[in-house]
Amino acid sequence: xxxxxxxxxxxxxxxxxxxxxxxxxxxxxxxxxxxxxxxxxxxxxxxxxxxxxxxxxxxxxxxxxxxxxxxxxxxxxxxxxxxxxxxxxxxxxxxxxxxxxxxxxxxxxxxxxxxxxxxxxxxxxxxxxxxxxxxxxxxxxxxxxxxxxxxxxxxxxxxxxxxxxxxxxxxxxxxxxxxxxxxxxxxxxxx
Numbered sequence: 692x693x694x695x696x697x698x699x700x701x702x703x704x705x706x707x708x709x710x711x712x713x714x715x716x717x718x719x720x721x722x723x724x725x726x727x728x729x730x731x732x733x734x735x736x737x738x739x740x741x742x743x744x745x746x747x748x749x750x751x752x753x754x755x756x757x758x759x760x761x762x763x764x765x766x767x768x769x770x771x772x773x774x775x776x777x778x779x780x781x782x783x784x785x786x787x788x789x790x791x792x793x794x795x796x797x798x799x800x801x802x803x804x805x806x807x808x809x810x811x812x813x814x815x816x817x818x819x820x821x822x823x824x825x826x827x828x829x830x831x832x833x834x835x836x837x838x839x840x841x842x843x844x845x846x847x848x849x850x851x852x853x854x855x856x857x858x859x860x861x862x863x864x865x866x867x868x869x870x871x872x873x874x875x876x877x878x879x880x881x882x
Contacts, residue, residue, distance in 0.1 A: 717758040718773050719746055727758075727768045739765055796875065798828045801851075803843045810847075814854040821859045821878050830873040844872045852876070 717723075722742050729737040729745045732754070740748075742756075745768055749756040755773035758766060769776075797820040799813045817827040829851050831844040848865045855876055863875040 716773075716776075717761075718755050719749070722746070722756060722758050722766075722768065724758075724761075724766045726765045728763070728765050729756075730759075730767065730769045732769070732771045737770075742768075745770070792824055794825060796826045796828050798830060801829065801831045801847060803831065803833065803837050803840065803847065805847070810851075811854075814851060817851070817855055817876060818858055821855070821876060824878070826862065827855075827859070827876045828873055829876065830871050833870045833872070838870065841867060841872060848872065848874055 724742055726739055727742055727745055728739050729748070731737055737748070746756050749770045752770060754770050755776075757769050757771055757773055757776060759769050760767040797817075799817050799820075801810070801813060805813070813829075817829065820827045829848060831847060833841065833844060837843075844867075845865060852859075852861055852874070858879055859876040860879050861874055862877040865872055865874040
């Protein structure tokens with residue numbers, strides 16, 4: 692089987708280049724505002740002037756005029772070395788990403804016939820996930836005739852929530868989706 696003039700088993704692979712900074716700052720001649728508030732590299736205010744005068748001042752210092760706050764009235768520009776500015780911006784963004792905690796949703800699966808010991812083991816797993824900073828999705832799977840007794844699944848989920856009550860609260864209540872009933876637990880807010 693072919694698609695166009697190439698075999699169907701071949702596919703194109705695209706590689707994405709990581710973007711260091713999404714926020715682009717207009718510089719020098721790209722700044723189209725008639726008047727701007729100008730600051731130097733040390734955040735000293737140089738006053739409000741025309742874009743041409745600010746650009747001339749930046750060129751005299753062998754630096755760039757960078758638009759920092761385009762929504763301000765008048766827009767704010769800074770006279771700095773653009774390469775150094777972008778490097779520091781990328782460094783700050785990388786540091787912010789490093790300090791982020793990505794919350795994962797871990798799943799614990801049960802059936803209506805899960806016995807007491809297995810139930811307690813699953814509760815232990817859920818507590819470990821939640822205290823570790825993740826969310827926990829508790830799913831009960833119904834097979835065959837068990838679908839006629841979804842109330843047993845609801846009861847089991849209620850017992851599970853009670854068992855985890857010290858460390859967790861319900862983020863999403865129990866919901867029946869096809870043959871599965873699930874709810875999401877998250878860490879209890881600190882008072």
